[in-house]
Amino acid sequence: MAATVTIASGATWQEVAADRQKYRDETLAAIEPALPDIPSPPLNTVSLAKDILSADEIKITESKVEELVPLLAKGDLSALTVVQAFLRRAALAQKLTNCITEALPSRALERAKYLDEYLKTNGKPIGPLHGIPISVKEHISMKGLDINAGFICWVGNTAIEDAHILQILWNAGAVFYVRTTQPQTLMHLETSSNLYGVTTNPYNTTLTSGGSSGGEGALIGFKGSCLGIGTDIGGSIRSPAANCGVYGFKPTAGRLPVAGWAGPAAGEEQILPTIGPLSTSFEGIKLFTKTLIDAKPWYNEPSLLPFPWKEDDFFKGRKLKIGVVWDDDVVRPHPPVTRALKQLVDKLKSSENVEVAEWKPYKHDFAWEIIANLYFCDGGAEEKGLMDKSKEPLRPLSDYILNNPHVETHTIPSMYAATVKRDAYRTEYAELWNKTATSTGPNGEPEGMVDVILSLVGPGVAPKIDTAKWWGYTSQWNLLNYPALVFPVDKVEITKDEVKESHSPRNATDKENWELWEKYGAEGYKDAPISLQIVGRCFEDEKVLQAFQIIQNNTGIPFVE
Amino acid sequence: MAATVTIASGATWQEVAADRQKYRDETLAAIEPALPDIPSPPLNTVSLAKDILSADEIKITESKVEELVPLLAKGDLSALTVVQAFLRRAALAQKLTNCITEALPSRALERAKYLDEYLKTNGKPIGPLHGIPISVKEHISMKGLDINAGFICWVGNTAIEDAHILQILWNAGAVFYVRTTQPQTLMHLETSSNLYGVTTNPYNTTLTSGGSSGGEGALIGFKGSCLGIGTDIGGSIRSPAANCGVYGFKPTAGRLPVAGWAGPAAGEEQILPTIGPLSTSFEGIKLFTKTLIDAKPWYNEPSLLPFPWKEDDFFKGRKLKIGVVWDDDVVRPHPPVTRALKQLVDKLKSSENVEVAEWKPYKHDFAWEIIANLYFCDGGAEEKGLMDKSKEPLRPLSDYILNNPHVETHTIPSMYAATVKRDAYRTEYAELWNKTATSTGPNGEPEGMVDVILSLVGPGVAPKIDTAKWWGYTSQWNLLNYPALVFPVDKVEITKDEVKESHSPRNATDKENWELWEKYGAEGYKDAPISLQIVGRCFEDEKVLQAFQIIQNNTGIPFVE
Incomplete structure (x- = not known):
């Protein structure tokens, strides 16, 4: 692969952006089978999935997290089949809403094969998210990949390790397969940047998908993902979740691990940014949150609060x-x-x-x-x-x-x-x-x-x-x-x-x-x-x-x- | 009472300090019966208590919190008797170690009488600290009293309400009876200020009582208090507790209520200051902490963490x-x-x-x-x-x-x-x-x-x-x-x-x-x-x-x- 074009290497911002888009397109082109061109999509793009994807792909990608988990855990569905379906639907979402910065087909397929092998060998899933594909907002570090947080001058920075949250989800069995768009500065309730342009709403492409986790919103709204990770300091999980008709949860700061994200104002504590899930299902939100807290992330990230996930019924016997x-x-x-x-x-x-x-x-x-x-x-x-x-x-x-x-x-x-x-x-x-x-x-x-x-x-x-x-x-x-x-x-x-x-x-x-x-x-x-x-x-x-x-x-x- | 002499009213710092000391001495002089002069006390002052105080006063003031609580709850000891004993011993501690900024005999006696009456009328204590005298570091606001945090220019500021921690302890039955010294800036591991001079160690007056809660250290070390409140951002509870041979607890920041203290750098969050107890007994530390957390202070002070006091045995079946x-x-x-x-x-x-x-x-x-x-x-x-x-x-x-x-x-x-x-x-x-x-x-x-x-x-x-x-x-x-x-x-x-x-x-x-x-x-x-x-x-x-x-x-x- 050619070296990343960067500001440091003397390129203009336009050249950097063009290179990133070219790179993105190459990663998407590696997803097979290739998708057809869609010359004039309707404003509401969601029905297109049924025209273009296979019945199996539709069935898998329209399954909720809680439906996929037991099928994957029992081996009734292979992790490989699942991630292949989501990769294709994500690639389609990209064509229609411009929500992806990078697809990770080779990493994801390798991971899925490993999980399928693991299940076969051990007779049990590797963890509570065995084989679940998870999409990730770009500014959450992935080892060995670019981490620019939407700033053109940061293109060329390479993450030296996975963000803490990804490490835990990985241990729980997740398959990371796409990275999603975010706006310039990460501080819009929409998603437009000079790197990738505008992400639109899959239900009506004259509208924004919201932001700053707008790539996640559009992707999950299109069902190109059933579970994704966003971040929120002013509405950045909730605006895209709301705009795209999916579930989104902004937890109290200090519950979920944030170490290893990139962005300006590191060290700022006056308004604490948060990280959280977007999902096509409420159960997806719950499983994501509980899985992270069950892993006791506070031992590795001391700013987190060491309190287990509460299971007691808050509303027993009362309204x-x-x-x-x-x-x-x-x-x-x-x-x-x-x-x-x-x-x-x-x-x-x-x-x-x-x-x-x-x-x-x-x-x-x-x-x-x-x-x-x-x-x-x-x-x-x-x-x-x-x-x-x-x-x-x-x-x-x-x-x-x-x-x-x-x-x-x-x-x-x-x-x-x-x-x-x-x-x-x-x-x-x-x-x-x-x-x-x-x-x-x-x-x-x-x-x-x-x-x-x-x-x-x-x-x-x-x-x-x-x-x-x-x-x-x-x-x-x-x-x-x-x-x-x-x-x-x-x-x-x-x-x-x-x-x-x-x-x-x-x-x-x-x-x-x-x-x-x-x-x-x-x-x-x-x-x-x-x-x-x-x-x-x-x-x-x-x-x-x-x-x-x-x-x-x-x-x-x-x-x- | 004469108006407080302040910098704002045109006084010099020496005049302000002299006035504050005069005021302090007046509040101590109101404690009866008056104490004798002690012309040349030994370096180790602690044995003097036995020479000067009555046997009953000695017995009460050398009781631990956990001994006083049931006696007070049953009415075997009156709150009035208890606080009178502690007032006298505190006044003696002041003579020997210079640990007090102000005694509150009239407030304390009135409060004690109210509690005694309450017990008589209701047949039960008002709360878990019924009648327990608690000493308080000066920079923790008490309604209607000066709040200067050791800065001469702040003398003349009057607290408009009790600090949150005092409100809870009050509801639990505490009797506030003395306020204690702190160093200039609140940032020494000793206690010396231009307002009150140096607080010394009751065990050896050539040594410091520690700081910044050094008034509490000296007072409790001398058993002029069985339970007091200090604050700690670098050792300010622990240094005086250690130096004066008493228990001191610095909790994790965010557990105990801090709203209503005075000091510089309000709004600073990089190193969170903490508040906590000093006591002649370990049980005193525990009761203080548990009482505060049981009152769910997070509802009124949203920076606190809403987590109950854990009673489960952390060491069951293991070393x-x-x-x-x-x-x-x-x-x-x-x-x-x-x-x-x-x-x-x-x-x-x-x-x-x-x-x-x-x-x-x-x-x-x-x-x-x-x-x-x-x-x-x-x-x-x-x-x-x-x-x-x-x-x-x-x-x-x-x-x-x-x-x-x-x-x-x-x-x-x-x-x-x-x-x-x-x-x-x-x-x-x-x-x-x-x-x-x-x-x-x-x-x-x-x-x-x-x-x-x-x-x-x-x-x-x-x-x-x-x-x-x-x-x-x-x-x-x-x-x-x-x-x-x-x-x-x-x-x-x-x-x-x-x-x-x-x-x-x-x-x-x-x-x-x-x-x-x-x-x-x-x-x-x-x-x-x-x-x-x-x-x-x-x-x-x-x-x-x-x-x-x-x-x-x-x-x-x-x-x-």
């Missing part, structure tokens, strides 16, 4: 209490998401074991000021410097976030002061939550509180390209370090959603968001998945997942497949 | 594995501490349910460079600015730590880089610990590792005033955020410890420390308590305390009372 946020009072949501939330809440209200209350959002605009200020404590100098090195231009959403009005070039004292402000807000939010208590425990602690907040994932469904600007519906929970699960509920349908409503703008962002709805309407967002989010308090990860199970059992979501 | 650090390879310990450690280790080696191994310290000098750099990310500007405001001079140990060669005026990027260095060291230390594993668990995790590290608390016993310079034996575990318990083992005796040994200095700090031994010898440190420390991994707080129980059961420490 699940849900607080609903209809609108964050900053940016009014578009009609389809409100419609789906109402549908869900109506069903929940008639559930015997659920209690629904309104949750009044508390200064979510101020929360955004705090977090947007803390994202780039050096004023964005590192990111800008990295882009200067390659002379690659700022993408519009990089410019939007790096130069947002809350960014400040902090000194140590001013950053400390901003951290104090963050903590005060966290305390106020905790007090708000405590006020929902209905009684007091033996040691004066609040009891009978709301268990989870149910809300939107954004002020609309998947946005048009380069219009995803309001992070508040997701970044709110990063600021608070609350765990949050995104799940699919419905999709945009013209008959249901073609609503015209007048609205007096609250602020510029709200105005811009509402004008998008007025301009495009339901037609413009046709077929986009509608997803919602539930949120728990710090470290109540297990409770959030259990709460979802109750919600799903009571309502039968998703309302559409 | 306790102890790794021993004899010397950190940076500063050689003085003979008495090594002698006591050897005595303890010999006993442990003959214990059936204990396994002892050597623990090779890993770059403890480098660890000090990292933490000393991260203590003052603004180069100490805030502390120096606060002292400039009042024109109070730097105390020698303030100068030592603020101007140590590792201090740097960080930019955001340089601080991030230093944080990355910290994390790398933490990971390396974790790997070192993992290497003690004897087997591998079902998910690849290390098993059968060393449980706790047993080591010294400093490179000698309580230092001579203004000579406590090597923090490494305690700050090491702050850098790693490991929980650590300090416990008394023995005391310096001339017959046992008058050892002359030659030593080639390893570095300037080592030279200085060894020269102190050569200069003063056992005679100079006569009667000083010898204490040791056990340390666990992050969040293994409960395991550390259980390990101590096994150590104590097997060896009968302390060897002297």
Whole structure:
């Protein structure tokens, strides 16, 4: 293979990007059998899989993690067959949505063969994820492969070892087979970079797949993967999961291993980034999370909390209490998401074991000021410097976030002061939550509180390209370090959603968001998945997942497949 | 009462200090019956209590927390009697060691009467600490009282509410009755300030009581308190506990509530400060910690971890594995501490349910460079600015730590880089610990590792005033955020410890420390308590305390009372 073209070797950013794309295409071309050309795909690409892939490939790739696990463990399906199917569907997803930076057919096939051999020899699977293909966002290191985190100047850096999370998943039996796209700076709620261009939404390619884990979103939404790894500091797992109609989980920071990812601002602790799964199934989310925690990753990564995965029933003998946020009072949501939330809440209200209350959002605009200020404590100098090195231009959403009005070039004292402000807000939010208590425990602690907040994932469904600007519906929970699960509920349908409503703008962002709805309407967002989010308090990860199970059992979501 | 004299009101620092001392003396003078003058106390002051206090006062104040709790709960002792006894003994401790900033007789007596009345009316105690007097380091806010953290320019600040920890202890039945001294900047391993001068060691007043919670150390060492609250970012609970022969516990940061303390560098997160108990008994340490965690403080203070106090037996059916650090390879310990450690280790080696191994310290000098750099990310500007405001001079140990060669005026990027260095060291230390594993668990995790590290608390016993310079034996575990318990083992005796040994200095700090031994010898440190420390991994707080129980059961420490 030719040497990687890099800035250091004197290439222009365009040459580096072209080389990376060429390399990507070569890795995809090695997937057999080759895919046909698709000259003019429809906006909603998902039905194409059935036209192009074999019935077996369709069956495998449309299986959920929990269906594949026992088949693989018993040898009823070989790991090789499974990964071959996913490789082909992933390659197709790439053609349609531009979601992949690199396919790993030779590594993956070799690994799958090893696992098949292992099962044959030992009569048992190697671990709980035996043979499960897992897709991985590019900035999570894979030994011997490029690790650029979307910065052109970093192309040519080679990971010296697998990220910690990959080591554990590997031991559990995973097969890594594709790496997925991310936006420039990793700080968009979309996925566009000068390396690979724009990743689009498989359900409607005029829309974004979301970001920053937007390659995962598009790939998993297209069922080119059943389980993938994303990262989230402001919505980067949840936005793509929501936009592409899959499950996505942002755990509390400190639960899952993050050592070995690449990105700017290493050493930043004011807003802790998180890592987590996206999956076509809720059980996939659970299995991923539990497998990682069961491996006691805290022994090797001391910033993690040494607490086992809780299996006890949080809701035994009592109702699940849900607080609903209809609108964050900053940016009014578009009609389809409100419609789906109402549908869900109506069903929940008639559930015997659920209690629904309104949750009044508390200064979510101020929360955004705090977090947007803390994202780039050096004023964005590192990111800008990295882009200067390659002379690659700022993408519009990089410019939007790096130069947002809350960014400040902090000194140590001013950053400390901003951290104090963050903590005060966290305390106020905790007090708000405590006020929902209905009684007091033996040691004066609040009891009978709301268990989870149910809300939107954004002020609309998947946005048009380069219009995803309001992070508040997701970044709110990063600021608070609350765990949050995104799940699919419905999709945009013209008959249901073609609503015209007048609205007096609250602020510029709200105005811009509402004008998008007025301009495009339901037609413009046709077929986009509608997803919602539930949120728990710090470290109540297990409770959030259990709460979802109750919600799903009571309502039968998703309302559409 | 006259208005507080402050810098803001135009006073000099000397006037502010004189006023604070006058105020202190007035609060002590209100304790009845008045104490006699003690014109020339012996160096070892502890025997004076028996000469001056009543037999009942002696009996009460020499009772341990676990003895007082049931007596108070049943009403066999009144809360009033108990706090009166401790008030008098505390006042005596002040005369001998200068450990108190303020006594609170009227508040405490009123509280005690309320509790006595409560018990009478309700027939049961108000909580698990019903009537237990608790002493409090000054920089932990008490509503309506001055809160200056040892800075003269802050005198006149009034706390608007009790610190979170005090609110919980209050609900559990505590009686707050004295506030204790701390050094200028809170960053000495001794206790001297321009407000109150030097706090000395009750066992040998030529020595320091340690610091920064040195008021607590001296007071509890003198049994003027059975339970007190200190804080620790580099040894500030453990150094005074060790120097004064009492128990002291620095938990993992994030377990116990810290909201509402005052100090510089609010918002600093690189090295998390901790809060914890000092006590005349191990059971006092346990009861304090458990009471706080049982109150689920995380609901009100969201930076805390929502994990209950673990009661399960960590050592059921297996041996306790102890790794021993004899010397950190940076500063050689003085003979008495090594002698006591050897005595303890010999006993442990003959214990059936204990396994002892050597623990090779890993770059403890480098660890000090990292933490000393991260203590003052603004180069100490805030502390120096606060002292400039009042024109109070730097105390020698303030100068030592603020101007140590590792201090740097960080930019955001340089601080991030230093944080990355910290994390790398933490990971390396974790790997070192993992290497003690004897087997591998079902998910690849290390098993059968060393449980706790047993080591010294400093490179000698309580230092001579203004000579406590090597923090490494305690700050090491702050850098790693490991929980650590300090416990008394023995005391310096001339017959046992008058050892002359030659030593080639390893570095300037080592030279200085060894020269102190050569200069003063056992005679100079006569009667000083010898204490040791056990340390666990992050969040293994409960395991550390259980390990101590096994150590104590097997060896009968302390060897002297």
